[in-house]
Amino acid sequence: MxxxxxxxxxxxxxxxxxxxxxxxxxxxxxxxxxxxxxxxxxxxxxxxxxxxxxxxxxxxxxxxxxxxxxxxxxxxxxxxxxxxxxxxxxxxxxxxxxxxxxxxxxxxxxxxxxxxxxxxxxxxxxxxxxxxxxxxxxxxxxxxxxxxxxxxxxxxxxxxxxxxxxxxxxxxxxxxxxxxxxxxxxxxxxxxxxxxxxxxxxxxxxxxxxxxxxxxxxxxxxxxxxxxxxxxxxxxxxxxxxxxxxxxxxxxxxxxxxxxxxxxxxxxxxxxxxxxxxxxxxxxxxxxxxxHVPYPISWSDEERDLSSWMGNDLQNEALNKLYDIAPLLQESGNAEMLEIWNYIQSSDHFRYMSTKWFSDGEIQMKENPYDSPYDAFINYMNVLNDFKIQLEKDTPEKKLVEGIAGLKKIIEAQL
CATH class of the missing domain: 3.20.110.20 (7-stranded beta/alpha barrel)
Structure with missing residues (x-):
């Protein structure tokens, strides 16, 4: 059969x-x-x-x-x-x-x-x-x-x-x-x-x-x-x-x-x-x-590669910045931040930044909420920057530094 x-x-x-x-x-x-x-x-x-x-x-x-x-x-x-x-x-x-x-x-x-x-x-x-x-x-x-x-x-x-x-x-x-x-x-x-x-x-x-x-x-x-x-x-x-x-x-x-x-x-x-x-x-x-598949493939577009998500400088910059903060998240252990971390990793955010569809009429783009790949990149990077700032505040090292600074203020006030 x-x-x-x-x-x-x-x-x-x-x-x-x-x-x-x-x-x-x-x-x-x-x-x-x-x-x-x-x-x-x-x-x-x-x-x-x-x-x-x-x-x-x-x-x-x-x-x-x-x-x-x-x-x-x-x-x-x-x-x-x-x-x-x-x-x-x-x-x-x-x-x-x-x-x-x-x-x-x-x-x-x-x-x-x-x-x-x-x-x-x-x-x-x-x-x-x-x-x-x-x-x-x-x-x-x-x-x-x-x-x-x-x-x-x-x-x-x-x-x-x-x-x-x-x-x-x-x-x-x-x-x-x-x-x-x-x-x-x-x-x-x-x-x-x-x-x-x-x-x-x-x-x-x-x-x-x-x-x-x-x-x-x-x-x-x-x-x-x-x-x-x-x-x-x-x-x-x-x-x-x-x-x-x-x-x-x-x-x-x-x-x-x-x-x-x-x-x-x-x-x-x-x-x-x-x-x-x-x-x-x-x-x-x-x-x-x-x-034998030495280099990553996907089901996307005629090339069957990763260029829909990693095909231009905007996408690669955003992806690198995203995964650069993974150690901060591990340090934090904050469940709420982990939930947001999941949401901002979806591959769709990077496909929105793709420039392939400008030159290839066969590319099947899902609904894109942005007017241009550049708009998608700027919006995403703004979110990522704020997320990183919040994450840095939440790490044990940051909390320790803030705690020491607070104690110093108390000691100085009593002198």
């Missing part, structure tokens, strides 16, 4: 409010609560709740033969808990079907895997604990922010006890190899690697509603035929895209809901195909070889 592993990403950042230079040192609240609340509530009512109901119905209709997986960032889970807890309840109902798996990722959907190994491990453990406490699952498979992966990152993930990791089946990495097999990490073969089939995924993610696409309209029969005709020996088709692809990027009028229903029906009734979760795939299929 050929396996299809279907999994969805859900991520929303805590977007920053307009934070001026004059606010530094005077106003220590950084987030646009109105925008964040209205955005997540709108997505919950129009996309997440209806989609969850649809998936539950499909699972029940097909007696558990339809299986899916989710990767939900910790920041998004916090938004659900704060603004629309009914979404959490909806996911718990999906878990009860026994056909839904949650993947681990970085809590903040951050770039920590390429900047700070200790911070990366902290976030992964925080996210894993959050999934365990909410949904009663201990994730066995890891999916990094934006599918970022390299040999070294995979080795770190293996050291944390994960059985498998998902990344992009980038053509410049695979060469003549197919993404439709299970591979392993080249430094630690114990970690199995699942590769996203970007063609099958992006045909739905980006092309489904494009009337100028040569394959438009995409029918379930055509899509299934592509999978079945890809090769007799190929074993696993990893199809992944944002959950909002169903209902937002492709709206009801596009026919996406009928497509999903019919696609599931066709696969479940087929004698060659079956749905399965990433952890089951890793348990049941053997690796055919290692995959």
């Amino acid at each position: 050929k396996k299809i592993s279907l999994y969805f990403q859900i991520h929303h950042p805590f977007n920053l409010r307009k934070y001026r230079f004059l606010d530094i040192g005077n106003d220590h609240y950084y987030f646009d609560d109105y925008h964040n609340e209205s955005e997540i509530q709108n997505m919950a009512s129009s996309i997440y709740l209806p989609n969850n109901d649809r998936l539950k119905r499909l699972i029940e209709t097909h007696d558990g033969n339809f299986k899916v997986a989710f990767s939900i960032s910790g920041t998004t889970i916090e938004m659900f808990e704060k603004y629309c807890p009914v979404v959490i309840d909806s996911f718990k109902e999906l878990v009860e079907t026994g056909c839904v798996e949650f993947l681990a990722e970085t809590y903040a959907h951050s770039l920590s895997s390429v900047k700070d190994e200790n911070e990366f491990k902290r976030q992964v453990e925080q996210h894993r604990s959050k999934i365990e406490s909410l949904f009663g699952q201990t994730p066995k498979v890891f999916r990094n922010s934006e599918l970022i992966y390299s040999d070294e990152i995979g080795s770190v993930v293996a050291s944390m006890g994960f059985d498998g990791m998902i990344t992009e089946g980038a053509k410049h990495v695979l060469g003549w190899k197919s993404p439709n097999f299970v591979y392993c990490n080249s430094l630690n073969p114990r970690l199995k690697i699942l590769l996203r089939n970007y063609k099958l995924s992006d045909d739905i993610r980006f092309k489904f509603s494009n009337t100028e696409w040569s394959e438009y309209p995409l029918t379930p029969e055509k899509y299934v035929s592509w999978i079945k005709s890809s090769g007799d020996t190929e074993e696993i088709y990893n199809i992944c895209f944002d959950y909002e692809t169903i209902g937002k990027q492709n709206n009801k009028e596009s026919g996406i809901y009928d497509f999903v229903d019919s696609f599931v029906d066709l696969v479940v009734s087929d004698k060659v195909l079956e749905f399965d979760t990433p952890s089951n795939v890793i348990d049941r299929l053997q690796t055919i070889s290692s995959v």
Whole structure:
């Protein structure tokens, strides 16, 4: 049987409010609560709740033969808990079907895997604990922010006890190899690697509603035929895209809901195909070889690299300044500051600073609240500067100095 592993990403950042230079040192609240609340509530009512109901119905209709997986960032889970807890309840109902798996990722959907190994491990453990406490699952498979992966990152993930990791089946990495097999990490073969089939995924993610696409309209029969005709020996088709692809990027009028229903029906009734979760795939299929990825890749843009977040001087300056203050945070141990630290690490803040979309019309930019990359950079750096000032006040060394200064004043006053 050929396996299809279907999994969805859900991520929303805590977007920053307009934070001026004059606010530094005077106003220590950084987030646009109105925008964040209205955005997540709108997505919950129009996309997440209806989609969850649809998936539950499909699972029940097909007696558990339809299986899916989710990767939900910790920041998004916090938004659900704060603004629309009914979404959490909806996911718990999906878990009860026994056909839904949650993947681990970085809590903040951050770039920590390429900047700070200790911070990366902290976030992964925080996210894993959050999934365990909410949904009663201990994730066995890891999916990094934006599918970022390299040999070294995979080795770190293996050291944390994960059985498998998902990344992009980038053509410049695979060469003549197919993404439709299970591979392993080249430094630690114990970690199995699942590769996203970007063609099958992006045909739905980006092309489904494009009337100028040569394959438009995409029918379930055509899509299934592509999978079945890809090769007799190929074993696993990893199809992944944002959950909002169903209902937002492709709206009801596009026919996406009928497509999903019919696609599931066709696969479940087929004698060659079956749905399965990433952890089951890793348990049941053997690796055919290692995959060598010396430099980080991602699922972003045609380059499949990190240039969407680290492609210009603005982004690199902001990232370096951000992770330069990690030791201060560790010294502080302040839970409230740690919460803010998570929020300002989201990769979205750095994508807003990207200049790629000025020259590449194919770049798929998410909603950007800024007028220009420079505006995004200035706003972010203002926030980061104030955060650092507050953090420095909170460190034990700073408190000790202030305490000594206070004692000196008392002694001097008594002389």
